[in-house]
Amino acid sequence: xxxxxxxxxxxxxxxxxxxxxxxxxxxxxxxxxxxxxxxxxxxxxxxxxxxxxxxxxxxxxxxxxxxxxxxxxxxxxxxxxxxxxxxxxxxxxxxxxxxxxxxxxxxxxxxxxxxxxxxxxxxxxxxxxxxxxxxxxxxxxxxxxxxxxxxxxxxxxxxxxxxxxxxxxxxxxxxxxxxxxxx
Amino acid sequence: xxxxxxxxxxxxxxxxxxxxxxxxxxxxxxxxxxxxxxxxxxxxxxxxxxxxxxxxxxxxxxxxxxxxxxxxxxxxxxxxxxxxxxxxxxxxxxxxxxxxxxxxxxxxxxxxxxxxxxxxxxxxxxxxxxxxxxxxxxxxxxxxxxxxxxxxxxxxxxxxxxxxxxxxxxxxxxxxxxxxxxxxxxxxxxxxxxxxxxxxxxxxxxxxxxxxxxxxxxxxxxxxxxxxxxxxxxxxxxxxxxxxxxxxxxxxxxxxxxxxxxxxxxxxxxxxxxxxxxxxxxxxxxxxxxxxxxxxxxxxxxxxxxxxxxxxxxxxxxxxxxxxxxxxxxxxxxxxxxxxxxxxxxxxxxxxxxxxxxxxxxxxxxxxxxxxxxxxxxxxxxxxxxxxxxxxxxxxxxxxxxxxxxxxxxxxxxxxxxxxxxxxxxxxxxxxxxxxxxxxxxxxxxxxxxxxxxxxxxxxxxxxxxxxxxx
Numbered sequence: 001x002x003x004x005x006x007x008x009x010x011x012x013x014x015x016x017x018x019x020x021x022x023x024x025x026x027x028x029x030x031x032x033x034x035x036x037x038x039x040x041x042x043x044x045x046x047x048x049x050x051x052x053x054x055x056x057x058x059x060x061x062x063x064x065x066x067x068x069x070x071x072x073x074x075x076x077x078x079x080x081x082x083x084x085x086x087x088x089x090x091x092x093x094x095x096x097x098x099x100x101x102x103x104x105x106x107x108x109x110x111x112x113x114x115x116x117x118x119x120x121x122x123x124x125x126x127x128x129x130x131x132x133x134x135x136x137x138x139x140x141x142x143x144x145x146x147x148x149x150x151x152x153x154x155x156x157x158x159x160x161x162x163x164x165x166x167x168x169x170x171x172x173x174x175x176x177x178x179x180x181x182x183x
Numbered sequence: 184x185x186x187x188x189x190x191x192x193x194x195x196x197x198x199x200x201x202x203x204x205x206x207x208x209x210x211x212x213x214x215x216x217x218x219x220x221x222x223x224x225x226x227x228x229x230x231x232x233x234x235x236x237x238x239x240x241x242x243x244x245x246x247x248x249x250x251x252x253x254x255x256x257x258x259x260x261x262x263x264x265x266x267x268x269x270x271x272x273x274x275x276x277x278x279x280x281x282x283x284x285x286x287x288x289x290x291x292x293x294x295x296x297x298x299x300x301x302x303x304x305x306x307x308x309x310x311x312x313x314x315x316x317x318x319x320x321x322x323x324x325x326x327x328x329x330x331x332x333x334x335x336x337x338x339x340x341x342x343x344x345x346x347x348x349x350x351x352x353x354x355x356x357x358x359x360x361x362x363x364x365x366x367x368x369x370x371x372x373x374x375x376x377x378x379x380x381x382x383x384x385x386x387x388x389x390x391x392x393x394x395x396x397x398x399x400x401x402x403x404x405x406x407x408x409x410x411x412x413x414x415x416x417x418x419x420x421x422x423x424x425x426x427x428x429x430x431x432x433x434x435x436x437x438x439x440x441x442x443x444x445x446x447x448x449x450x451x452x453x454x455x456x457x458x459x460x461x462x463x464x465x466x467x468x469x470x471x472x473x474x475x476x477x478x479x480x481x482x483x484x485x486x487x488x489x490x491x492x493x494x495x496x497x498x499x500x501x502x503x504x505x506x507x508x509x510x511x512x513x514x515x516x517x518x519x520x521x522x523x524x525x526x527x528x529x530x531x532x533x534x535x536x537x538x539x540x541x542x543x544x545x546x547x548x549x550x551x552x553x554x555x556x557x558x559x560x561x562x563x564x565x566x567x568x569x570x571x572x573x574x575x576x577x578x579x580x581x582x583x584x585x586x587x588x589x590x591x592x593x594x595x596x597x598x599x600x601x602x603x604x605x606x607x608x609x610x611x612x613x614x615x616x617x618x619x620x621x622x623x624x625x626x627x628x629x630x631x632x633x634x635x636x637x638x639x640x641x642x643x644x645x646x647x648x649x650x651x652x653x654x
Contacts, residue, residue, distance in 0.1 A: 015215065022208045030207070031197035039332050040201055040319060044210075051211045123200050123319075142193045 003067040010058045018055050025068060026051075029075045035138045036079035038123070046078045053078075072143050080135045200319055202371035202382065254397025255436055258353075260485045261400055262293040267361045269293050269392040278385045282307060282347075283316060283372055285385050289353075290366070292389060297322060297330060297356040301368065301385075304349040316372040316383070322356050323367040330356035330366075364389045403433040403440070404652045425449045426456075427645035428468075428512060431497075434486070435504065435651075441486055442649065443499045446514060452641055454519035456496070468514045470500065472507040479503070509650040518638040523550035530628045535561040549635035554581060556631075565624045567616040568631070575611040582634035583615045585625060 001009075001020055009017030026047060033043035050071065054061070061070070139145045252265040262269055272290035279285075282305045289300040303316045322330040333355050359366055365388060372383035426449040434441040448456045470478040483499040502510060525547040531539075540560040547554050554572045568583065575581075617624075 015212070018211070018215075019208055022211055023206075026207045027204065028194075030201065030205075031194060034197050034201060035193060038319070041329065041331070043201075044205055044207060048207050048211050048214060051207070052214045055211075055215050123196050138193070142190055 004063050007058065007061065007063045007067060010055070011061075011063065015055070018051065018058075021054075021067065021071075022051055025071055028068075029071060032072050032138055032142060033075050033079040035142060036076065036135050037082055042082055043079065046082050047075060050074045050078050069143070073145075076135055076138055076143065202319070202321070253400040253402060253434070255400050255434075255486075256291060256397055258485065259289075259291055259298050261434065262291060262397065263295060264293070264392070264397055267294065269396065270359065270364065270389040271392045271396060273388040273390040276385055276387055278383065279305075280372070280383050283383060285316070285368075285370060285372070285383060287368060287385055287387055290387055290389060291392075292359040294358055294361075296333065297359050297366075298353065299356070299368065300351070300353040301370075302349065302351040303370070303372075304347070306348040306372075307346065316370050320354065320371070321369040321382070322359075323369055324359070324363055325365050330359065332356055359389070398436055400441075401435045403435050405430060405433060426452050427643075428514060428647040430647055430649055431488070433649070433651070436501075438504050439501050440504055440651065441483055441499055441501050442510075442512070443486060443488065443497070444647070445488075445497045446517065446645070452517075452519055454521050454639065454641075456517060456519060468498075468500070468512045470502060471511045471513070473509055474507060476507075478506045478510060504651070509648050511646055511648050513644045513646040515644050516640050516642045519641050521550060521637050521639050522634060523548075523552075523637060524632055524634045525549050526630055526632050527556055528628060528630050529559060531561065531566075531626045533626060535626055537561060537563045547633050549581060549633060550637045552635055552637070554633065554635075556633075562616065565617045566629075567614055569612070569614050571610050571612045573610055575613075581615070583617055584632045584634070585617055585629055 003021065003024075006017040006020040006024075010021070011017075029047045029050070030040075030043050033046040034040060037043045037046060054071070054074070136150060139150045252263070253261050254264040254269070255261055270290075270292040272287060275286060275288050277284060277286045284304045285301055286304075287299065287301040289298065291298040299322065301320075306316050319332055324330070365386065368385040368387060369382040370385070426447060428444060429447050430442060430444040432443040434443070446456070467482070470480050472478050479502075481501040483501050487499040488497045500512070527543075527545045527547050529541055529543055529545070531541070538560065540558055542558050543556050544558075545556045547556060552572060552574050554570050554575060557569045557571055559569070560567045566585075570581070
């Protein structure tokens with residue numbers, strides 16, 4: 001059964017449709033939420049909340065739209081709201097650039113151990129970001145949204161989103177020898 | 184840059200940090216079937232009354248926290264020490280399981296948080312298999328409830344030692360309830376993650392901290408701090424809103440004062456603020472005593488509050504108590520963020536061919552920076568632009584975005600950006616590629632919007648005058 005069929009079942013009041021969607025997308029949804037909340041229990045709670053909300057508002061959902069991007073956008077928003085309620089400890093100088101540098105390093109990592117070390121560093125660096133910046137990273141690099149889509153989700157002017165990502169890319173290139181090679 | 188590895192890396196990082204794979208469906212189904220609050224009130228009024236009483240109790244405890252004695256612990260910061268007594272790890276604990284050794288060296292529990300430091304050694308590294316213990320640990324209370332992680336993650340990163348890995352890390356969690364002297368650290372230490380993961384349990388015993396465990400800290404009153412007038416004030420009768428230095432807290436610790444405050448954007452800077460307050464920052468202030476002589480100071484990053492993003496940047500400076508008051512703290516300059524946008528157009532014709540190149544040589548002004556868009560090449564699913572500039576900052580590549588007025592303005596949603604940069608010569612050159620990743624790109628007369636962020640110095644000065652309260 002594909003997503004559209006599951007949604008149609010749900011629209012008819014069959015909760016089994018939701019069970020199918022949960023089974024299909026809960027893992028990625030929890031990972032997306034975790035990248036923002038940095039707390040496993042909180043991430044699970046966020047995803048549960050999103051699915052419950054989906055159940056109650058499924059009548060408003062356009063079943064012709066792709067479901068996964070819609071779900072993950074909702075998860076990111078809910079995770080962001082959740083972290084606003086429970087403000088995390090953040091470090092002033094651990095910023096978006098650090099995360100992007102680490103992500104960029106992943107392009108040239110060859111050994112498994114280096115990759116795993118980077119993964120831990122990425123999680124650590126993410127933890128130090130303002131939740132909104134964390135959400136920006138997840139939207140851009142995990143959900144692969146455009147800057148315009150990000151601006152809509154983050155309720156920020158496109159210039160703000162552009163600035164964040166531009167500054168990050170600039171810093172990233174400044175540190176990466178591989179990016180300085182001649183075109 | 185291809186963004187796919189970014190997504191994969193984030194996905195792996197998240198997956199490996201999750202200690203389990205919980206099926207959320209039972210919880211979701213239960214929540215959907217849960218009764219609304221009003222029906223709970225009607226059916227179980229005693230539960231509502233009990234909840235209200237607990238909330239009142241918690242609120243009164245928060246109020247009571249004001250004025251408690253404080254202490255400083257290096258690497259941890261300021262903690263509350265008196266009621267209830269500060270609890271610390273009774274003694275370092277080492278647990279070994281299947282060759283993995285976990286040593287918990289520090290636990291500090293005050294009414295505001297729980298701080299823990301541990302080291303993991305001997306993590307087996309097996310090719311193609313995830314090493315253990317890299318996930319976020321849990322702190323479990325005797326009743327089985329779990330504390331919430333609130334931050335941390337700093338320490339010694341994962342290092343390889345032969346066939347094993349080791350690392351050291353600290354985390355902070357929500358407070359351990361008063362009276363609880365046992366807690367368990369549960370590390371997701373299994374060679375696999377997900378449903379088969381198991382945790383390595385480290386039982387920890389707490390004890391009251393001895394009196395000399397912390398350096399006593401006294402919070403001093405703030406009444407004597409005033410913002411010094413700036414040159415702008417002399418020409419403005421009544422400034423409505425003003426950016427500048429704000430003193431928020433003063434701690435007296437031994438023979439020094441710790442001045443803690445912020446640089447607040449009052450909305451009159453003209454652009455978003457970019458300011459770092461790290462110890463190696465270019466924005467460090469000048470502190471002078473009553474005679475105008477420089478006062479030596481230290482940046483206390485361990486005592487600096489969390490930032491209020493986009494609103495204020497915080498600082499914490501340690502000054503000797505012997506400095507002749509009043510002290511004047513002055514910041515001469517901050518940087519503002521400005522984003523410049525410029526546009527250009529070119530025409531691909533109706534049917535561009537793969538590899539087809541157009542020589543453009545179009546200048547685009549982005550603030551003080553001028554870029555020359557030398558050429559653009561059709562690459563099948565997008566376009567590669569070749570740029571040069573005499574004054575583009577090293578390592579910086581402008582943003583690019585295509586808008587086609589004949590199509591949806593959201594067309595560029597699906598465009599990815601990649602770029603390379605070569606700043607080795609006097610003229611910087613870079614390429615920017617916009618692709619649709621396989622889909623048909625826009626053709627015809629196209630408008631390209633270029634964007635460049637610039638840090639613009641904003642000079643003050645902004646000053647703050649402070650004197651310690653009279654004894």
